[in-house]
Amino acid sequence: MEQTSAFSLHIRLDNVAVVTIDVPGEKMNTLKASFGPEVHAIIKQVRDNTSLQGLVFISGKPDNFIAGADINMIAGCKTAEEAQSLARQGQQIMAEIAALPIPVVAAIHGACLGGGLELALACHARICTIDEKTKLGLPEVQLGLLPGSGGTQRLPRLIGVSNALDMILVGKQLRPRQALKLGLVDDVVPQSILLDAAVELALKGRQTSRVLPVRERILAGPLGRSLLFNFVNKKTEQKTKGNYPAARRILDVIKIGLEQGTHSGYEAEARAFGELAMTPQSAALRGIFFASTELKKEQGSDAEPRPIRAVGVLGGGLMGGGIAYVTATKGRLPVRIKDIGNEGINHALKYSWDLLDKKVRRRHMKAAERQREMARISGGTDYSGFHSRDIVVEAVFEELSLKQKMVAEIEQHAAPHTIFASNTSSLPIADIAANAARPEQVIGLHYFSPVDKMPLVEVIPHAGTSAETISTTVSLAKKQGKTPIVVGDSAGFYVNRILAPYVNEALRCLVEGEPVDKIDEALVKFGFPVGPIQLLDEVGIDVGTKISPVLQQAYGERFAAPAAVAAILNDDRKGRKNGRGFYLYDAKGRKSKKQVDPAIYKLTGVTPKGQMETNALAERCVLMMLNEAARCLDEGVVRSARDGDIGAVFGIGFPPFLGGPFRYMDSLGAGEVVARLQRLASQYGERFSPCDRLLSMAGNNLAFSDSLKHEAEVEVKEA
Secondary structure, eight states, X not given: OEEOSSEEEEEOTTSEXXXXXOOTTOSSOOBOGGGHHHHHHHHHHHHHOTTOOEEEEEESSSSEEEOOBOTHHHHTOOSHHHHHHHHHHHHHHHHHHHTOSSOEEXXXXXEEETHHHHHHHHSSEEEEEOOTTOEEEOGGGGGTOOOOSSHHHHHHHHHOHHHHHHHHTTTOEEOHHHHHHHTSSSEEEOGGGHHHHHHHHHHTOOOOOOOOOHHHHHHHSHHHHHHHHHHHHHHHHHHHTTOOHHHHHHHHHHHHHHHHOHHHHHHHHHHHHHHHHTSHHXXXXXXXXXXXXXXXXXXXSSSOOOOOOOEEEEOOSHHHHXXXXXXXXXXXXXXXXXXXXHHHHHHHHHHHHHHHHHHHHTTSSOHHHHHHHHTTEEEESSOTTGGGOSEEEEOOOSOHHHHHHHHHHHHHHSOTTOEEEEOOSSSOHHHHTTTOSSGGGEEEEEEOSSTTTOOEEEEEEOTTOOHHHHHHHHHHHHHTTOEEEEBOSSTTTTHHHHHHHXXXXXXXXXXXXXXXXXXXXXXXXXXXXXXXXXXXXXXXXXXXXXXXXXXXXXXXXXXOOOTHHHHHHHTTOOBGGGTBSSEEEOTXXXXXXXXXXXXXXXXXXXXXXXXXXXXXXXXXXXXXXXHHHHHHHHTTSBSOHHHHHHHHHHHHOOOGGXXXXXXXXXXXXHHHHHHHHHHHHHHHOGGGOOOHHHHHHHHTTOOHHHHHHHHHHHHHHHO
16 A cells, blocks of 8 residues: 555455545544645556556545635635636646546545535545535535536536526535436445445446436527526526625636537636635635634633533523524434423424424434434423533523523532523523622623524623633534624624624614615625515514614613614514514415505505615615724723624625625725715714724724734744
8 A cells, every 4th residue: 555645546356446534633624735646646657557447536524525625715806817827726627637547536525615515526426425424516616616627517517507506606515325326426325335336336437328318408499598696697697796706706607618618618717716716705805714724722711611511592582492403403412401381391392393394204204203303302391401411591572680690500410610601692691690699600601693503602701700601612612503793792792793783773764764565675785685674573572672772871872772762662573483574474474475564654654765876775784893803802891893894794794705794894994984974973973983993093004904913923932
């Protein structure tokens, strides 16, 4: 056996060569440009050995094939030409694999993404395990890029252009059976026989090309292709609002390959990859990727976390049910729910059952697996079983005396080491811990709704919370599949504090006569997934406006909601959940084609005129958020600009292509942000006055990224 650092070649007795990919010292296999000479050498050996009957690529890692290319390579590129050269190098290696005279099979278990799938596409056949860890996709668009090693050319020819566009344009990842159905893989097998099945497939020789379904064959013709690309172009533009240039380039490159041939397609792919790598959108999206990866490695404090073996949840409502679900299904931890009545327990259990049942119906899991997941969740109306809980997450009504009562009861019925984590959205953690016997074990753990979808949690220690409690709570959040940020214990914490002035400003625009749908459309065009007023309908107008008085009391008049909000609440308008909000809803709670309820204008005494420009509307709302984010950093509510960016992107959908509020302010420049705020302050009032941090930064020509660079330099010096 010949061994290289990441690729090793072994020739079996049946004359099938097996190349094992195992990047030393790394948990995941990623492709690096420096591996090029190793791969070329192995391909030459295989080509020169005329007795070989086949070749199999397999991973030496226990749970991933190749998770993609190492995107640090792109960060090292200074020009589009350098990035283009990287793509050409990748294309060349894949072309050499595809040109081998013997059958080449990719044996896939675990993540097969990006460059990993491009390598598999260059093979003559693919076989994957049926394991839930196995996922295949080309997610480059999520980094503002396109597949640069031949993926845009090979995938449409293998599974059809419509299916390929569906995958590449959104970075969709396929499960094993989906991949088999589309013809992306030739077979699906248990992990225990993966290598044997791949060798058998190689020994069968090259199979005849798969015939595409009739629909895909029609779409491959000139007329069908023209109709398809026109349709997809319009849909893509509607969805991206022109904010994500990678989507448009993906369409162009695939079209060139189909109309002008693969040579032109590969040329266009490499050129587009190089140019996209230099866009600010890709830099911002890659910044988010790096920041979230760094956060996953952090413990939140210097102390080692305690082991977590069992979790308790107080409250069987929407949040409690969601917390129990992610604890059991993602964290694979037994979870016990306590509620005052059986109705609450049944509601929480049904929440998990419905989500798992949907997976069974979509064939993403088997009924037996659903039963196993449900078996981790139990509940009752007393504290039986709570003596063995390492951490209890409280999700009861937002009332201080009730939460303090929960602390006392957990200290009485749980173990001495049990952590009490409150899912409060506005109450100070220090107040919740005020009467605790063990205040060092009380902490905030703020989830966002719906819990099963929203990736962020805020971890909120109060002044007396121990370092071990912080790290253990961060550990739980990561087990639940969340990205945790540690934030300061002050009113609104971070996410709600920057969200409130943004939503309030949108409501002020409404009171001034701007139509509800126009306000929402302006912010969606800016890059938010939904507009601020629709967001209020989604989270509940009663819930969304509850925090404003708390913030107003803590920080003053800039957090005051318009008086018209009271009239809306007094009309029993809670949004989607009771079918009465800013928009009209049908009997099933579905929004009726974004139609605004005309009664809103009567309630607020507004005659909608719509005089402001779209950009001006967006600027007013967004700048209120930016100014507050800068205050939060200045006050230590967030530990760094990085955490603030992740919190805003993952917590409230701040446009990812802008990288978060701090990165966006850096792109504008502190001086420009201050000038815009001062202009708005002169037009609309003191609430827009730039905070001291921004004034200081503008005066000294500083950027938020400067503080990140300084922190990195300090870490290096200390090391």
